[in-house]
Amino acid sequence: MTKPLLRYLLSVFLIATIVLPAVLSADDQVPTRRALLIGIDGLRADALKAAKTPHIDALIESGAFTENTQILGERYQENDTISGPGWSSFLTGVWADKHGVHDNSFTGKNYTEYPHFFHYVKVQFPQAKTHSFVDWSPIDEHIVSDADVHKVYPAHGHEEYTKQDREVTRDAVKTLREDDCHVVMAYLGAVDETGHRYGFHPSVSAYTTAIERVDAQVGLMIRAMRSRPNFDAEDWLVVISTDHGGQGLGHGGGHSIDEIRTTFLIVSGQPAKVGKIEEQTYLVDVPVTVLTHVGVKIDPEWELDGQARGLK
Ligand SMILES: [Zn+2]
Known part of the structure; x- marks a missing residue:
């Protein structure tokens, strides 16, 4: 065999076995790890402790937990x-001086510069499937972006919200049981x-x-997640705050x-540390923890204020 031919065959071999798979591999398009994020509005940490919440308690016992979570930053x-x-803050990972929202009017919102964290999942993994289910409409109307599925269940008053929480749970359960979902957010x-x-x-x-009812709903979502045929290999993280x-x-x-202003954070599942989170934690840590777990490399240019907490 001549030297040029050998070199040619070698380069064809290298392109076929190393370069092309790296560029085209479907594996690069989706994360290998997954996350379920549950947001429970207005839940006092001491009331969570007082209520009978066996499902949430089990997540705390098998994961990382703190009651030192600050909903306001040091800087702002x-x-x-x-x-x-x-x-x-919970969904973008930055404080209000950046995301621009100071009250419920959403005047000054700046989600183009500081988007919902689904955006960063998609930057790294364009084929990742993201799902959002919420019954406080402004989240869906203003904050959510880059969702493959986003559903809203509008409600007014505690009775309607109680009913709509059941709908949120039903659809999240169906998704967790049946769909190829990578990041699921239920509010x-x-x-x-x-x-x-x-x-x-x-x-x-x-x-x-009301907290005990939500605990039962969390239990249904966890059971659906664990019933996935490939659950063990999917490496699910559960975050609740x-x-x-x-x-x-x-x-x-x-x-x-x-x-x-001081509340709680649960980071649970196989990828979570077990025990009390000793570091000071903040609301902005929530999406950064999820992003880090699913394998998104945090770019300093995104100017995120949070840090990953409770992961192994
Ligand atoms: Zn409120």
């Missing part, structure tokens, strides 16, 4: 302690609405009952009220 606290800024609003109606406090039975606590019948202006 000008936004109100309500859902617009709260869910914006449940009835706990917050019940707090506004009857009081945010561990001694308020309507409030703890809230946007704020509450006091009396509300939670606005809660900058110096611990029951409003």
